[in-house]
Amino acid sequence: MPERYVPNEAVTHGDGGTAALAMAEAETLEGGRNGRGGSPRDKPRSLWGDAWRDLRRNPVFLVSALIILFLVVIAIWPQLIADGNPYRADLAKAQEGSAPGHPFGFDTQGRDVYTRTVYGARASITVGICATAGAALLGSALGGLAGFFGGWWDALLSRVADIFFGIPVLLGGLVFLSVVTSKTVWPVVGFIVLLGWPQIARIARGSVVTAKQNDYVQAARALGASSGRLLLRHIAPNAVAPVIVVATIALGTYISLEATLSYLGAGLKPPTVSWGIDISTASTYIRNAPHMLLYPAGALSITVLAFIMLGDAVRDALDPKLR
Amino acid sequence: MGRYVIRRLLQMIPVFIGSTFLIFFMVYALGDPVAAMFGDRAPDPATAARIREELLLDQPLWKQYLHYMGQIFRGDFGTAFNGQPVTELMGTAFPVTLRLTLVAIVIEIIVGVTLGVLSGLRRGRALDTSVLVFTLVVVSIPTFVSGYVLQFLLGVKWGWVKPTVSTDAYLDELLLPGVVLALVSLAYVTRLTRTSLAENARADYVRTAVAKGLPRRRVVTRHLLRNSLIPVVTFIGTDIGSLMGGAIVTERIFNIHGVGFQLYQGILRQNSPTVVGFVTVLVLVFLFANLVVDLLYAVLDPRIRYA
Amino acid sequence: MRGATRAKWAVGTVAVALVATACGGGGGGGGGDGKGVLSSSWGDPQNPLEPANTNEVQGGKVLDMIFRGLKRYDPKTGAAEDMLAQKIESKDQQNYTVTIKKGWKFSNGEPVTAQSFVDAWNYGALIDNNQKNAYFFGYIEGYEKVHPESGKASARTLSGLQVKDDRTFTVKLNQKFSTWPQTLGYPAFAPLPRAFFKDHDGWLKKPVGNGPYKVESYTKGSAMKLRKWGGYKGPDKARNGGVDLRVYTDNNTAYTDLQAGNLDLSDDIPAAQLKNAEADLGDRYINQPAGIIQTLTFPMYDPQWGSEKMAKVRQGLSMAIDRKTITRQIFQNTRTPASDWTSPVLKADGGYKSGLCGKACEYKPAEARKLIKEGGGLPGGKVTVTYNADTGSHKDWVDALCNSVNKVLKNDKACVGNPVGTFADYRNQITAKKMKGPFRAGWQMDYPLIQNFLQPMYYTDASSNDGKYSNKEFDKLVDEANAETDRQAAVKKFQDAERVLVKDMPVIPLWYQNGSGGYTDRLSDVRLNQFSVPVYDRIKVGS
Numbered sequence A: 001m002p003e004r005y006v007p008n009e010a011v012t013h014g015d016g017g018t019a020a021l022a023m024a025e026a027e028t029l030e031g032g033r034n035g036r037g038g039s040p041r042d043k044p045r046s047l048w049g050d051a052w053r054d055l056r057r058n059p060v061f062l063v064s065a066l067i068i069l070f071l072v073v074i075a076i077w078p079q080l081i082a083d084g085n086p087y088r089a090d091l092a093k094a095q096e097g098s099a100p101g102h103p104f105g106f107d108t109q110g111r112d113v114y115t116r117t118v119y120g121a122r123a124s125i126t127v128g129i130c131a132t133a134g135a136a137l138l139g140s141a142l143g144g145l146a147g148f149f150g151g152w153w154d155a156l157l158s159r160v161a162d163i164f165f166g167i168p169v170l171l172g173g174l175v176f177l178s179v180v181t182s183k184t185v186w187p188v189v190g191f192i193v194l195l196g197w198p199q200i201a202r203i204a205r206g207s208v209v210t211a212k213q214n215d216y217v218q219a220a221r222a223l224g225a226s227s228g229r230l231l232l233r234h235i236a237p238n239a240v241a242p243v244i245v246v247a248t249i250a251l252g253t254y255i256s257l258e259a260t261l262s263y264l265g266a267g268l269k270p271p272t273v274s275w276g277i278d279i280s281t282a283s284t285y286i287r288n289a290p291h292m293l294l295y296p297a298g299a300l301s302i303t304v305l306a307f308i309m310l311g312d313a314v315r316d317a318l319d320p321k322l323r
Numbered sequence B: 001m002g003r004y005v006i007r008r009l010l011q012m013i014p015v016f017i018g019s020t021f022l023i024f025f026m027v028y029a030l031g032d033p034v035a036a037m038f039g040d041r042a043p044d045p046a047t048a049a050r051i052r053e054e055l056l057l058d059q060p061l062w063k064q065y066l067h068y069m070g071q072i073f074r075g076d077f078g079t080a081f082n083g084q085p086v087t088e089l090m091g092t093a094f095p096v097t098l099r100l101t102l103v104a105i106v107i108e109i110i111v112g113v114t115l116g117v118l119s120g121l122r123r124g125r126a127l128d129t130s131v132l133v134f135t136l137v138v139v140s141i142p143t144f145v146s147g148y149v150l151q152f153l154l155g156v157k158w159g160w161v162k163p164t165v166s167t168d169a170y171l172d173e174l175l176l177p178g179v180v181l182a183l184v185s186l187a188y189v190t191r192l193t194r195t196s197l198a199e200n201a202r203a204d205y206v207r208t209a210v211a212k213g214l215p216r217r218r219v220v221t222r223h224l225l226r227n228s229l230i231p232v233v234t235f236i237g238t239d240i241g242s243l244m245g246g247a248i249v250t251e252r253i254f255n256i257h258g259v260g261f262q263l264y265q266g267i268l269r270q271n272s273p274t275v276v277g278f279v280t281v282l283v284l285v286f287l288f289a290n291l292v293v294d295l296l297y298a299v300l301d302p303r304i305r306y307a
Numbered sequence C: 001m002r003g004a005t006r007a008k009w010a011v012g013t014v015a016v017a018l019v020a021t022a023c024g025g026g027g028g029g030g031g032g033d034g035k036g037v038l039s040s041s042w043g044d045p046q047n048p049l050e051p052a053n054t055n056e057v058q059g060g061k062v063l064d065m066i067f068r069g070l071k072r073y074d075p076k077t078g079a080a081e082d083m084l085a086q087k088i089e090s091k092d093q094q095n096y097t098v099t100i101k102k103g104w105k106f107s108n109g110e111p112v113t114a115q116s117f118v119d120a121w122n123y124g125a126l127i128d129n130n131q132k133n134a135y136f137f138g139y140i141e142g143y144e145k146v147h148p149e150s151g152k153a154s155a156r157t158l159s160g161l162q163v164k165d166d167r168t169f170t171v172k173l174n175q176k177f178s179t180w181p182q183t184l185g186y187p188a189f190a191p192l193p194r195a196f197f198k199d200h201d202g203w204l205k206k207p208v209g210n211g212p213y214k215v216e217s218y219t220k221g222s223a224m225k226l227r228k229w230g231g232y233k234g235p236d237k238a239r240n241g242g243v244d245l246r247v248y249t250d251n252n253t254a255y256t257d258l259q260a261g262n263l264d265l266s267d268d269i270p271a272a273q274l275k276n277a278e279a280d281l282g283d284r285y286i287n288q289p290a291g292i293i294q295t296l297t298f299p300m301y302d303p304q305w306g307s308e309k310m311a312k313v314r315q316g317l318s319m320a321i322d323r324k325t326i327t328r329q330i331f332q333n334t335r336t337p338a339s340d341w342t343s344p345v346l347k348a349d350g351g352y353k354s355g356l357c358g359k360a361c362e363y364k365p366a367e368a369r370k371l372i373k374e375g376g377g378l379p380g381g382k383v384t385v386t387y388n389a390d391t392g393s394h395k396d397w398v399d400a401l402c403n404s405v406n407k408v409l410k411n412d413k414a415c416v417g418n419p420v421g422t423f424a425d426y427r428n429q430i431t432a433k434k435m436k437g438p439f440r441a442g443w444q445m446d447y448p449l450i451q452n453f454l455q456p457m458y459y460t461d462a463s464s465n466d467g468k469y470s471n472k473e474f475d476k477l478v479d480e481a482n483a484e485t486d487r488q489a490a491v492k493k494f495q496d497a498e499r500v501l502v503k504d505m506p507v508i509p510l511w512y513q514n515g516s517g518g519y520t521d522r523l524s525d526v527r528l529n530q531f532s533v534p535v536y537d538r539i540k541v542g543s
Helices: A005-014 A017-037 A047-057 A059-076 A113-149 A151-166 A169-179 A186-212 A215-222 A227-263 A275-283 A290-318 B002-030 B045-054 B061-073 B086-121 B126-140 B143-157 B172-201 B204-211 B216-246 B248-253 B259-268 B272-300 C002-007 C013-025 C057-066 C114-125 C180-185 C194-198 C200-205 C251-259 C271-284 C308-319 C323-329 C365-374 C394-409 C423-431 C450-458 C472-483 C487-504
Strands: C037-042 C071-073 C080-082 C085-090 C095-100 C161-165 C168-172 C213-219 C223-228 C242-247 C285-297 C335-337 C383-388 C415-420 C439-444 C507-519
Touching: A047 A059, A047 A290, A059 A113, A059 A290, A113 A151, A113 A186, A113 A227, A113 A275, A113 A290, A151 A186, A151 B002, A151 B216, A151 B272, A169 A186, A169 A227, A169 B002, A169 B259, A186 A227, A186 B216, A215 A227, A227 A275, A227 A290, A227 B126, A227 B143, A227 B172, A275 A290, A275 B143, A290 B126, B002 B061, B002 B272, B061 B272, B086 B126, B086 B172, B086 B216, B086 B248, B086 B259, B086 B272, B126 B172, B143 B172, B143 B248, B143 C251, B172 B216, B172 B248, B204 B216, B216 B272, B248 B259, B248 C251, B259 B272, C037 C223, C037 C251, C057 C213, C057 C223, C057 C242, C071 C180, C080 C085, C080 C180, C085 C180, C095 C114, C114 C161, C114 C168, C114 C194, C194 C200, C213 C242, C251 C271, C251 C507, C271 C285, C271 C394, C271 C507, C308 C365, C308 C487, C308 C507, C323 C335, C323 C394, C323 C507, C365 C394, C383 C394, C383 C423, C394 C415, C415 C423, C439 C450, C450 C472, C450 C487, C472 C487
Parallel strands: C037 C242, C383 C415, C383 C439
Antiparallel strands: C071 C080, C085 C095, C095 C168, C161 C168, C213 C223, C223 C242, C285 C439, C285 C507, C335 C507
């Protein structure tokens, strides 16, 4: 790198910044120390404790958490709000609009769209949550390590991520899912994790690289903190924000990806009921029967909305700089 | 810096080998392409056996792979099943997709960063909320749905644009497909910009800059934006590769004869020379984009140095 | 001219401007003077465009424009009419003498001679050339020498083909085959110019034939421009200036382009758009019978499905399918419920017999339940219907079919669809005999003969007998039918063979498929032939 960057560093960050950062750092360090002590009196002073206190007062968090809770309950017990049968088909009513007892109308097969939308929550939410969780864990772990240790680790992990990145989603999906014949959601989840982790890893690596340069990290290192401690206590909380943002949006795209895979015949398979399957079928009928698309797509949007809002709130609460 | 670049270039070699082998393996796993050449009819065993022999399909995987790599180093990417050299296919497909990707990236940057900056500077206000809602709606609609809907509305119902792209794929024709392709990433760019801007807005160096009496405009552009764009640049860099290879659905809907189109056909026909060749080039594009992103890091954030 | 058509769809100045530029590049319209060029949807041919190597509709579309063979199937009646053939004579149904007409030329100026045919057929049959339709020459004596089942060819040419003079050659078959001349309308039997052999690569880049059109330019995988060839000798000279074929991977897109006036003719309207097609296109919507039948094939090699006892279950499943409602609701009547194993395009005297299958092909829920129960029930209580998900909107009807079966069996999960990602993978699973339950099959005839609907699919070890069905009685009846010299007697025998299928039900006939298409109002006289390919040379392009 040209040398001119070296003096720049001093100029930009030499004045004013250090003190505030040091304070923030001190706060975090203290929180960490007390947290380890584990006495109830100290709990609210830990980072996650603070976050939780913030979250409880945040209306955005409460609303989104309620929506998600509702969705999860529906996903587990769909019969609570839908007493129909998602498989019952009356082909004679194919694509008809709403009718008494069938508020959302019928799909191409003459099935009740309302019932299918309710029952579709289970598969779609399972895919979304599990795939995001898997990809985020794997991606941030690998990316974080790569960014923190640099050198060989970085090179190796980044290159492996590159290899996975190079594979077109469609090719991967068709191959992976044609080899696996299981009709459950797990192959789809596994495939999305496999394909999704490099993106998270890159983001995580990028933010760890940035966070690592911060003065409070240097300070902690100078104070003799171990690598693990540095990474978990000092860097992770500051680097986790972009990962959460990307992961929450990714959750939405993963649910959509499941739909795209279904569209190509490689996604979830019947008799599983999912929003993805229904959206992909409905999309070509958009002119004749937009209601077939509207309801499952609407449910998908609400789910995504809830998760992004939740992610946003958590991110704000976690970021010591925004407090 | 020079040494860093050379090291990165050297690292590309194992990635190149790894990904070509992975792709080769995947196409191989899809199975024997010969049966499909005969349509709905059982292949004549003698002819099928000869075709397999000519395509080296009767050899073990590693031998096929070595043979293929040997060809590549001689600049020969093999021949598609319809008798056309893959290099010729690439020559027509890549420029088209490159244009499409450019259009999409430009849209992403202009619209995404602008929206992100606007909402980042006005966190919690009405504008921020509407941008949030907009990105949510966009991200929750699968590409094939937004593609079909926009194509139908703009191309057929209102007749504002041509619904599909001609073989020449002029830039103006690529506008609508570019928007569709950019939509999902647009949400990422907007949200990333917003988040990182809001974060940096409270950073001390910004406070200092304001305190020094610098005009707001200068603070935002020189100090705030420059530092906030790092995650955005990372994202766009990684996005180039996925946009080029991930345009399969968009290219299919708008009948663009680009990389996604050829890949799709190649996959459906299990034509390994086409698929492996195209993906190999995509991987290279992706690797270079990554390298450029990492170098840009240093330009944008002076705290980062590469030795 | 084209702009006027589009004004209907297009609102706003932007559109007008775009349309104007599109017109400029489109090569001009023409005013019904036979010079107008039309654009038509196309799919990328899977194999190089050699006549004996093309076995799917999209490549066949081009061959039909640039080649004429000895015979040609009349686009209206389907009868095999003489085209280049002056006469094809035989005394014993085994030795044929072919005389070709005078004065025919290829579009590069070479004359079409007896040698052009013999060379082409020898090329098609020789194993070294990997021609996928080689088996079409399997009836000619000496085939096993040029195309052995394994190993190298021991001869380069078919011994059964002899050139007598410029316009005459003889063909010796290896068995009696009374209707053999009627198979000669298949594109694999087209003649080839010397240029094909001298500069093969050059020919593939720009094929040269003897048909009403010649290839002006060909961008593989994307587009082909065909223009009327002035030197064409046949009676069916092109009534338009040419055809621009444009490759689409998604027939929904082609339909969208058609609606926007961006495409003149689409010959494949996706199921999802059928409901709109009539409203959108009015009388420019084509829906006419084609020689295609869709079936559900059972894996007879799987003891779970193939045993004799299971015949009742197979019949029961056939009776559990509500064909009428499915063809109406899913296909908007572009399919007709099947009641035999042939196609209505054969007409009654060609062997089509409506209702031959009887009640076994009708929707009878109570009897279906009873039969399935008597047969021991579905294996494991379940049936999966496998199909390829990449083309042809199969998902909708497979789901509907399963729902129909489930309704009859009063079990929501008895029947489920099983999509396979790619056609290639799907075919592999079939050839490798990996199917665990019924799978979809579509048969498009090669030539309009009842023999072509039965023998290739149900004769023991026949080329398209995917379910590996085998019944001695059926084989015997087909053999007898082929040896029959009288056409009506042959048809009767074939129908007797078909009755064996009713009993065994190795394949459930689902519905006869229509060809569907649509065109803009620039065009007139558009129709499809029995192969559901537009008859391009008859189309008139107006203003």
